[in-house]
Amino acid sequence: MIAMCNRCGFCQVACPTFRATGHEAGVARGRVALLRALREGRLAWSTDLEEPLFACLLCGACTTNCFPAVPTADLIVEAREEYLEKVGRKRIHGLLFEHLLPYPERLRRVARAVAFGKNSGLSGVARALGLLRIFGRDFPRSEKIVGRMPGYALRERFPPGVLEGGGERLRIGYFVGCGMEIMNPVAAEASLGILREAAMEVHILENACCGLPAWSYGDREAARKLAAGNIEILSALPFDRIVTDCSSCAAFLKKYPDLFEPADPLREKANEVAARVRDMVEQVVSAPPPRSKEAGRIIVTYHDPCHASRGQDLVAEPRKILAALPGVEYRELPEADWCCGGAGSYALSHFDTAMKILERKIDNVEKTGAGVLATSCPACIVQLAYGVRRRNLPIRVCHLSELIRERSAPTG
Amino acid sequence: MDPRFIRRxxxxxxxxxxxxxxxxxEVYSxxxxxxxxxxxxxxxxxxxQETAALVRAASEAGVAxxxxxxxxxxxxxxxxPDDxxxxxxxxxxxxxSIRPDRRCARVQTGVTNLELQNALAPLxxxxxxxxxxQKVATLGGNVGENSGGPRCVKHGVTKNHVLGMEVVLPDGEAVRVGGEALDPPGYDLCGILVGSEGTLGIVTEVTVRILPLAESVVTLLAVYDRVADAARSVSGIIAEGIVPASLEMMDAPVMRAVEESCPCGYPLDAAAVLIIEVDGPAVGLKEQAERIRRICASEGCRQVREAGDTEERDRLWAGRRxxxxxxxxxxxxxxxxxxxVPRTKLPEALERVRLIAQGHQLAHGNVFHAGDGxxxxxxxxxxxxxxQLDRVRRAGREIMKECVELGGTITGEHGVGIEKLEAMRLIFSEEDLDAQRAVRQAFDPEGRFNPGKAVPGVARERPVVTSPPRASADDTAWMPETVEEACAIVTRAFRDGTALLPEGGGHWRTFGNIMERGLPILRSAGLASIVEYDPPNQTIRVQAGIPLADLQEALRPNRQWLPIRPFPGARGAILVGSMVALGACGPERMRYGAPRDLLLGLRFVSGTGRLVSTGGKVVKNVAGYDLGRLLAGSAGTLGFLTELTLRLSSLPECCRAVRGWGLLAEVASAAAELLRSNIEPTFVTASPLNGTTSGKGKQTDLEHWRILVGLEGFGETVEAQAERCAGLLADKGLEAEATEDYPVLDGPFSDHDRSMDRSPFLLRADLPLDKVACFVEEAASAIHPEHIFADFGCGRVRGGLTRLTEDAWDGLCGCIGRLDGHLLLEKAPDAFKKRRDVYGPFQPAWKVIHRIKDAMDPKGIFSPGRLPGRK
Known part of the structure; x- marks a missing residue:
């Protein structure tokens, strides 16, 4: 695949990091050229490669603009894995992927502690002591991206188990993404409400992290372990659908089969799971909630999370949902499918680049004149909310589920 | 690399x-x-500033x-370059900045072409x-390579649209070259810098011409079962007098590739398609499309499809792009x-390409700008x-060779760079290359800007400037009848260090800062034949001494013409060589371009007596520096022109002038509105209502003006536009006058020209388009011109003055500076020239002009003293 790049340079138009930095090592053509140089022995593995490899958002926009469709994001992930092997990994990541993300309960405990620290001003102390630097070079500066933390996690209020719904027959498993659970439990609750309208029963799953962060970091082994654990949980019960309101989780769950070799028995199981996975957006389109009668007029625009648009090809669906909501005037966001620079925890480690990318995004948001900016990925929401907050804009950033829930008439 | 340099x-x-x-x-390799x-x-x-500082640092450290x-x-x-x-x-x-009122945009060169288009489209x-x-090609790259594109079959390439630039020269000096006003004094530096592939300077900012979007567009997809049929249709369309906005061709392998990666609706069972687009005023466009359909059908086209809507059109283009x-x-x-290659040679060229690819066992496909070959x-x-790499390189070289044999060139728009460096010798002799090397040396004596690109080899030894040329004692006039004779005369002058004054009809002998002083004259009138006329390709090769009238006469039977009406001056009598050397043209330039825009190739005798060729006979050509651009407008200071290849047009079916009169402000406002509109006038001019009746002791009334808008083209289009135009003039409060048709070759201005020509002072002011009326008001009223003529479409004011004091001139110079324009006295008495430079006060870019003059005419024998700064 590397040799398929003919260096036409068309990826430069679409690559958010290139548009922010103007540097060839920050665009698909450059990154692929480095991979080729490594393979052909012109370059040796060294820490010099950290920046080009890890500064990629994995947003996939380059591939959409690439005629031979070189899958740069996948190539980068593979290269990151090799980098970790040959150059080395950070201890913190092992801690995160092996001891925290596989255990939802531990993760919730840490989140509580962080929320306490943050909301009480203690993170300032931690910052002063340099403790937060372990998360990455830019973390002390970027920690402010996250506003007040909610202080509780979704599954602390809605423990894993079965909830009855108002629908007939349909049984839905609700996959709780870490971001939704910890950063955005209010939106998660809205999603839950929507699901209970449509289904006979909704199972709140005791799933762990979907594995995307580990995979993105290049730690595919950790990602496989997380996936294996989740596949076990997801295939145990006969859901008709597995729904998640995090587009990143949804895209990665659908990708589970790719994580395992064809001979691996887990691959077959992963296929069965992936076939039942639905993004919340798909669920809503297939079963639109009843419209509420009274709804104030609002202007709404929509940001495409990379994992919804390029990850799952969900472009028309969210727009259709928004346009149909009562009282909503939908306005298209220029460059709506450009990455916001959040890219999971990217902003925490590459603050300056992430901010330049965010500035471009918020400029576009301002052009629409919208009062509400909706999306369907918790990491995007954190990043976009920060962008809006930095400029003191009167714009509400929220998850699609929240808008849908507010503007539908619950039958129960 | 030296760490000290990196630190700096x-x-x-x-x-x-x-x-x-x-x-x-690695990623910049x-x-x-x-x-x-x-x-x-x-x-x-x-x-x-930072760019200039970098270049200075590199220059001092000897880094390329x-x-x-x-x-x-x-x-x-x-x-x-390595290291x-x-x-x-x-x-x-x-x-x-984007100034629709000036039809200009000023852009930094790291902006991509598409970003600029996207910023312009809403306006x-x-x-x-x-x-x-265009998505990923920056304007800097466009300038460096003289980029074309599908649309340039109608509108020309980058060099036809660059008005000015800020450029960092190899010594680290940043210089402004040109600007929003046309024809800056001296050589066309923008013209030589565009397409110089980063070897002469680094352009950091560029001022470009922008144009109103066409009112309407029709996109056709013509489907063929045979490649040759498609290729023949191309020259058929152009020969019919239709100027398509684009005319692109794509063959089966390429269509298949496009359809596989993004389905755009190309027929997969066809051998080739043409994408043909015509744009312009809505009236008459359908008829043009109909003519195209007929031509395609007569060449064996299977089907012509018209894009039903913008979406379909975008899809067709997405595939092409x-x-x-x-x-x-x-x-x-x-x-x-x-x-x-010349358009008529397309079928043959495509066949030869096929054979070469076959011979090297290489798969191949074709997608190209068929309209310009x-x-x-x-x-x-x-x-x-x-x-495979080796075979492909050999095949590439063979293709170039075959195309050159067919009368073509090695590169139309991608540049010479490294890959075609050796192929330059297929089209240029060592003498030709030496002339190009001389230009390079004028800019970059150390050869540190993009070395090893664009022009092969380094300059051979050149004579050093010794002493200023002497005028020969006898008051001679040479009129060579052969090119060899001309070379011999110049060689002798070079050897003896004596001056020579190239001229055509003698009308402009004292043009520029030169004075009447009996220099030996080298007249081109003895070289007056037509060398090669190629009607279907719409090109002609003539000797420089042929009168324009004779040329037009020869073209008329084929319903073609050279679309220039030199102004002022005795139009028909002017020789084609003088016209090109002086850049003489009229207000129709707005539509058709100046002589240099129509000049495809040139032969001239250099300052050392060598015969040098540049360009060729194809409409798109970026092989080597465009010396034609330097020579055109150089007014006989760089060489003696012997032969020119020119691009022709079909005669317009109809030429109609719409007229109206009113106050200057009303006329100016109507002109501004016209320039913003999508009416496509051939010229927009105005002169005082009583301008032609002025006599002794009677001053021109500068309050009331008559506007004259020329419309040329197909009958029905002109008629509809004339109607719209008249309506626009009426809306602006002008008194309507009857429209009148005028003869194509003479144009509507003849009486006026001739009388202006007799004034002792002939003033030309070039300005941003919106400043014409402003200049007329501020300046012209202070100098009481006997004649005055305002060209709104080109941003030019001409005046014929009986007298002009130095104080008044200095005042004018100040005024024009404030308006971002420049002045030239095309004619002035010796007494005046002794005290003032007819090009106005010194400008930094003149240093570059002088360096070019020194490099190309090392003994300064041609027209000494004529240039700005009296070089």
Missing amino acids: VRKIVGKEHVRCGPTDL YDGSLARGRPGAVAFPADT CVPRGFGTNLSGGSIP GLVICLTRLNRIL GFFYAPDPAS GAFGAIARLAPGYLVADCT NLHPLLFFDSRDPD
């Missing part, structure tokens, strides 16, 4: 804007071509430089050059050739296989 570079642009690690150097180099460092300057934008060059032009400094302009990414404007890679990339599906690598055969290969 860091100091200039800041630590974070310099890269020199192994990964950085390539561009869109097959070539490779390894830089020593990459710097990202923030502005012109290469400018780079997005690195999409297809000929290796942006490949760094050189890459000056990457991606941070110069701002559009500085109803566009920038004509539109390379297929992405074709090169789509080829990537067929093979991991491809070499794209870029030859141009610019082929892009794509040869597929796998870059990991050295044998």
Whole structure:
């Protein structure tokens, strides 16, 4: 695949990091050229490669603009894995992927502690002591991206188990993404409400992290372990659908089969799971909630999370949902499918680049004149909310589920 | 690389804007071509000042430089010299101003072509050059390569649209060249810098002409079962007098690739398609499309489909624009050739390409700008296989050779770069190359700007300037009848160091700062034959001494003409060589361009007595520096023109002038409205209502003016436009007058010209388009012109004055400076010239002009003293 790049340079138009930095090592053509140089022995593995490899958002926009469709994001992930092997990994990541993300309960405990620290001003102390630097070079500066933390996690209020719904027959498993659970439990609750309208029963799953962060970091082994654990949980019960309101989780769950070799028995199981996975957006389109009668007029625009648009090809669906909501005037966001620079925890480690990318995004948001900016990925929401907050804009950033829930008439 | 130099570079642009690690150097080792180099460092300057400082530092440290934008060059032009400094302009990414009222935009060169188009479109404007890679091709690269694009069959290439630039010269000096006003004093420096592939300077900012979007557009897809039929239709369409907005061709392998990567609706069972687009005023467009259908049908076209809506049109174009990339599906690598042949030779050229590819067992495809004969055969290969790479390179060279044999050139728009360096010798002799090397040396004596590109070899030894030329004692006039004779005369003058004054009819003998003093004259009138007339290709090769009237007469039977009406002056009597040398044209330039825009090729006797060729006979040609641009308008200071190849047009069916009169402000406001509208006038001019009746002691009334708008083209189109135009004039409060048709060759101005010509002072002011009325008011009322003529479409005011004091002139110079324009006294008495430079006060760009003069005419024998700054 590397040799398929003919260096036409068309990826430069679409690559958010290139548009922010103007540097060839920050665009698909450059990154692929480095991979080729490594393979052909012109370059040796060294820490010099950290920046080009890890500064990629994995947003996939380059591939959409690439005629031979070189899958740069996948190539980068593979290269990151090799980098970790040959150059080395950070201890913190092992801690995160092996001891925290596989255990939802531990993760919730840490989140509580962080929320306490943050909301009480203690993170300032931690910052002063340099403790937060372990998360990455830019973390002390970027920690402010996250506003007040909610202080509780979704599954602390809605423990894993079965909830009855108002629908007939349909049984839905609700996959709780870490971001939704910890950063955005209010939106998660809205999603839950929507699901209970449509289904006979909704199972709140005791799933762990979907594995995307580990995979993105290049730690595919950790990602496989997380996936294996989740596949076990997801295939145990006969859901008709597995729904998640995090587009990143949804895209990665659908990708589970790719994580395992064809001979691996887990691959077959992963296929069965992936076939039942639905993004919340798909669920809503297939079963639109009843419209509420009274709804104030609002202007709404929509940001495409990379994992919804390029990850799952969900472009028309969210727009259709928004346009149909009562009282909503939908306005298209220029460059709506450009990455916001959040890219999971990217902003925490590459603050300056992430901010330049965010500035471009918020400029576009301002052009629409919208009062509400909706999306369907918790990491995007954190990043976009920060962008809006930095400029003191009167714009509400929220998850699609929240808008849908507010503007539908619950039958129960 | 020397760490001290790196430290200095860091100091200039800041630590974070310099890269020199192994990964950085790897990703700046390539561009869109097959070539490779390894830089020593990459710097990202923030502005012109930083760029200049970098160049100075490099110059002092003896480091070679290469400018780079997005690195999409297809000929290796942006490949760094080993251990050189890459000056990457991606941070110069701002559009500085867009002025629809001046039809101008000022843009930093790191902006991509498409970004500019996207900024212009909401204002109803566009920038004509539109390379297929416009998404990722920066304007800096467009300027360096003289980019074309599908649309240039109608509107011309980059050099026809660049008005001014800020350029950092190889010694680190930043100079402004040109500006919003046309024809800056002296040589056309923009013309030589555009297409110079980063070897003469680094352009950091560019002022470009922008045009109103056409009212309407029709896009046709013509489907063929045989490639040759498609190729024949191309010359058929042009020969019919239709000027399509674009005329593109794509063959089956390329269509298949495009359809596989993004379905655009091309027929997969066809051998070739043409994408034909006509645009312009809505009335008459359907008829043009109908004519095209008929021509295609008569050449064996299977089907002509018309794009029903914008979406369908966009889809057709998306495939065309992405074709090169789509080829990537067929093979991991491809070499794209870029030859141009005369349109009528397309079928033959395509066949020869097929045979060459076959001979080397290479798969190939074609997607190209058929309307200007610019082929892009794509040869597929796998870059990991050295044998394939070798075969593909050999095939590429053979294709160039065949196309040259067919009367074409080696590169139409991608540039020479590294890959076609040796192929330059297929079309140029050592003498020709020496002239180009001389230009390079004038700009970059140390040869540190993009070395090893664009022009092969280094300058051979040249004579050093010794002493100023002497006028020969006898008052001679030479009139050579052969080119050899002309060379002999110049060689003798060069040997003896005596001056020569090239001239045509003698009318402009004292043009510029030169005075009546009996220099030996070298007259071109003895070289007056037509060398080669190619009606279907609409080109003609003539000797320089042929009168324009004779040329037009020869073209008339084929319903063609050279679309220039020199102004003022005895139009028919002017010789074609003088017209080109002086850049003489009239207000119709707004539509058809100046002589230099119609000049495809040129032969001249150089300052050392050598016969030099430049350009060729094809409409798109970026092989080597465009010396034609330097010679056109050089007024006999660089060489003696012997032969010119010119681009012709079909005679317009109808020429109609719409007239109206009113106050100057009303006339100016109507002109401004016209320039913003999508009416496509051939000229927009005005003169005082009583301008032609002025006599002794009677002053011209500068209050009331008559506007004259020329419309030329197909009958029905002209008629509809004339109606719209008359309505517009009435809306602006002008008193309507009857429209009148005028003769194509004479135009509507004749009486007026001749009388202005008799004034002792002939003044020309060039201005931004919106400043014409302003200049007339501020300046002209102070100098009481006997005649005055305002050309709103070109931003030019001409005046005939009985007297002009030095004080009044100095005042004018101040005024024009404030208006961002410039002045020239085309005619002035010796007494005046002794005290003032007819080009106005000194400008920094003149230093460059003088260096060029020194390099190309080392003993200064041609027209000494004529240039700005009396060089």
